[in-house]
Amino acid sequence: MSSSPEHPSDPGAGAFSVRLAGTDLRFTVGPGERILAAARRAGIWLPFECGWGSCGTCKATLVEGEVELLYPDAPAVEPRDARRRRILTCQTTPCSDLTLKVLRTGPTAERPTCDHRAELLDAQELGPDIRRFRFRLDTTSRYRPGQYAIVELGRGLRRCYSMTGPAGLDTVEFIAKRYPGRAGSTALFTLSPGDAVPVELPYGDMWLRPGERDIVLTAGGTGLSPILALLRELADTADTRRVHVFYGANTEEDLVCWDELQALVAGLPAARLHGALLKPSESWSGTVGLVTDALRVRLPELRGAEHYLAGPPVMVDAVLTLLREHNAPIDHIHYDRFG
Ligand SMILES: Cc1cc2nc3c(=O)[nH]c(=O)nc-3n(C[C@H](O)[C@H](O)[C@H](O)COP(=O)(O)OP(=O)(O)OC[C@H]3O[C@@H](n4cnc5c(N)ncnc54)[C@H](O)[C@@H]3O)c2cc1C
Ligand code: FES
CATH class of the missing domain: 3.40.50.80 (Nucleotide-binding domain of ferredoxin-NADP reductase (FNR) module)
Structure with a gap:
C-alpha cells in the first residue's frame, strides 16, 4: 500500500476494476476516485457510516492489488490495519485492479448518496467566525433533516457539514465555523458567491425516529x-x-x-x-x-x-x-x- 496525506497523487490515467471476493459483483473506479463512491455509483452497497474516516465501518480486506490511502492518519485507521491489509473504502483509491473482501454487500437498498455541484448563493454572518452558507444544487436534494453532506473544498480536502434546512429543495444551507489556519473551514470561508464545489449527500444517522418517546x-x-x-x-x-x-x-x-x-x-x-x-x-x-x-x-x-x-x-x-x-x-x- 502507498500513502499520501491531504492531496492524493494521480493513481494513473485509466480506471481500475474492483472485484468483491465471494460474489459475482464487480465495479469500476475512476482515476483518483474513492472505492466507496464508485461502488454506490454502480448500485452496489458496501458498509459505511461517516463517509470520511472516523468510524471504521467501511473497512475491507485487500486480497489482491495496490491502493493509495488518501487519508492514512484517519481516526479509524489502526496500526494493525496495514499488517492485515485492511483499508477504509471511503478514503482509498486503487492503483491497480483489486480484489476486496467485505463483510456484507449486495445491491443498494438504502437511500444512495448523490454527487452534486453546489454553487454558493450567499454567506451570512451569524456570529464571530460563524456563517450560514446557502448553496444552489444542480438537482433537488434527497436527505433526511439532521443528515450531513461531504463538501470537497479542494483536491482531497473533504469536510462534513450538516444541512440545516428542509430536504427536497434545490438549495442546501450549512452553518459553519471558521478555525483560523485550518484547511477545510478556511477554504469554505474563502468561497465567494458564484463559486462551485462538489458536494456528496446524504450521510449520517441523525434523523428523527418515529415513536412516543420525548x-x-x-x-x-x-x-x-x-x-x-x-x-x-x-x-x-x-x-x-x-x-x-x-x-x-x-x-x-x-x-x-x-x-x-x-x-x-x-x-x-x-x-x-x-x-x-x-x-x-x-x-x-x-x-x-x-x-x-x-x-x-x-x-x-x-x-x-x-x-x-x-x-x-x-x-x-x-x-x-x-x-x-x-x-x-x-x-x-x-x-x-x-x-
Ligand atoms: C458528521 C459531521 C458533521 C459536521 N457538521 C458541521 C457543521 O454543520 N458545521 C461546522 O462548522 N462543522 C461541522 N463539522 C466539522 C467540519 O467537518 C470540520 O471538521 C471543521 O470545519 C474543521 O475543519 P478544518 O479543516 O478547518 O479543521 P482541521 O482540524 O484541519 O480538520 C478537521 C477534521 O478533518 C479531519 N481531516 C483532516 N484531513 C482530512 C482528510 N484528508 N479527509 C477527511 N478528513 C480529514 C481531521 O482529522 C479533523 O478531525 C462536522 C463534522 C462531522 C464529522
Ligand atoms: S465510512 Fe466511516 S471510516 Fe469509512
Missing part, C-alpha cells in the same frame, strides 16, 4: 446545524411529542440562531429551550456553565427520551458519559461528533 436535542457550538434541522422538521409536522432543546456556547454572541430556536420552540405544543453559557452577560437567565450542566439537572426525567446530540467531540463525549451514568438506553441515542 425528544431531547442537545447542541454545542455549530452542532446546532442538525439540531436546527430536526427542530424545523418537528415544527413543520406540528409534532406533539415533548421536546427539550439544550444549546451551549461560550458567550451570547456565539449562541447563534437563538431567536430562531425560540420561535420554533414557541410554535410547538410541548417544547422547551434551555441555554447554557460559559461567559454570560449579567442579563443572561439561563444556565451558567456547560450544556451538560443544563442537561444534568433534568436528566432523571429525560433519561428514557430519544436523544440527538451534535457538537465538538469533547462535548459529545461528555453528554454520552452523562447519559450512560443515567442508564439511558443506547439504542435511543444518536449523535454526530464534529471532529
Whole structure:
C-alpha cells in the first residue's frame, strides 16, 4: 500500500476494476476516485457510516492489488490495519485492479448518496467566525433533516457539514465555523458567491425516529446545524411529542440562531429551550456553565427520551458519559461528533 496525506497523487490515467471476493459483483473506479463512491455509483452497497474516516465501518480486506490511502492518519485507521491489509473504502483509491473482501454487500437498498455541484448563493454572518452558507444544487436534494453532506473544498480536502434546512429543495444551507489556519473551514470561508464545489449527500444517522418517546436535542457550538434541522422538521409536522432543546456556547454572541430556536420552540405544543453559557452577560437567565450542566439537572426525567446530540467531540463525549451514568438506553441515542 502507498500513502499520501491531504492531496492524493494521480493513481494513473485509466480506471481500475474492483472485484468483491465471494460474489459475482464487480465495479469500476475512476482515476483518483474513492472505492466507496464508485461502488454506490454502480448500485452496489458496501458498509459505511461517516463517509470520511472516523468510524471504521467501511473497512475491507485487500486480497489482491495496490491502493493509495488518501487519508492514512484517519481516526479509524489502526496500526494493525496495514499488517492485515485492511483499508477504509471511503478514503482509498486503487492503483491497480483489486480484489476486496467485505463483510456484507449486495445491491443498494438504502437511500444512495448523490454527487452534486453546489454553487454558493450567499454567506451570512451569524456570529464571530460563524456563517450560514446557502448553496444552489444542480438537482433537488434527497436527505433526511439532521443528515450531513461531504463538501470537497479542494483536491482531497473533504469536510462534513450538516444541512440545516428542509430536504427536497434545490438549495442546501450549512452553518459553519471558521478555525483560523485550518484547511477545510478556511477554504469554505474563502468561497465567494458564484463559486462551485462538489458536494456528496446524504450521510449520517441523525434523523428523527418515529415513536412516543420525548425528544431531547442537545447542541454545542455549530452542532446546532442538525439540531436546527430536526427542530424545523418537528415544527413543520406540528409534532406533539415533548421536546427539550439544550444549546451551549461560550458567550451570547456565539449562541447563534437563538431567536430562531425560540420561535420554533414557541410554535410547538410541548417544547422547551434551555441555554447554557460559559461567559454570560449579567442579563443572561439561563444556565451558567456547560450544556451538560443544563442537561444534568433534568436528566432523571429525560433519561428514557430519544436523544440527538451534535457538537465538538469533547462535548459529545461528555453528554454520552452523562447519559450512560443515567442508564439511558443506547439504542435511543444518536449523535454526530464534529471532529
Ligand atoms: C458528521 C459531521 C458533521 C459536521 N457538521 C458541521 C457543521 O454543520 N458545521 C461546522 O462548522 N462543522 C461541522 N463539522 C466539522 C467540519 O467537518 C470540520 O471538521 C471543521 O470545519 C474543521 O475543519 P478544518 O479543516 O478547518 O479543521 P482541521 O482540524 O484541519 O480538520 C478537521 C477534521 O478533518 C479531519 N481531516 C483532516 N484531513 C482530512 C482528510 N484528508 N479527509 C477527511 N478528513 C480529514 C481531521 O482529522 C479533523 O478531525 C462536522 C463534522 C462531522 C464529522
Ligand atoms: S465510512 Fe466511516 S471510516 Fe469509512
